[in-house]
Amino acid sequence: MGQSYNLNVDCTAATIPHISLVQPPSHGSVEFVREKVFSNYKESQRVKCNSKRSPGVAEYYTSQSGYSGKDMYKVRVSYGEGTIRDVTVNINVIKN
Numbered sequence: 001m002g003q004s005y006n007l008n009v010d011c012t013a014a015t016i017p018h019i020s021l022v023q024p025p026s027h028g029s030v031e032f033v034r035e036k037v038f039s040n041y042k043e044s045q046r047v048k049c050n051s052k053r054s055p056g057v058a059e060y061y062t063s064q065s066g067y068s069g070k071d072m073y074k075v076r077v078s079y080g081e082g083t084i085r086d087v088t089v090n091i092n093v094i095k096n
Helices: 047-051
Strands: 002-004 013-015 018-023 028-038 053-063 069-078 084-093
Touching: 013 053, 018 053, 028 069, 053 069, 053 084
Parallel strands: none
Antiparallel strands: 002 053, 018 069, 028 053, 069 084
């Protein structure tokens, strides 16, 4: 569902973000996995990092069996250098 990273200009990890669940989803679960992710820097010296995987944390949502409809959860991301962000993730679960 999402990913968090904090890279230096040479694309190495400045810190590994810590993610905590502020409000869990009503119709599923969320797992946070430390793994290599693709960054998505827009305008900075780090745009070059977007083309390769770098250390970060990925978020995986799994809906309850048989559920379809809207769900959401909220996380707090701490980047380890003073920056903290609260993020709301909205989900539309559809049946396959």
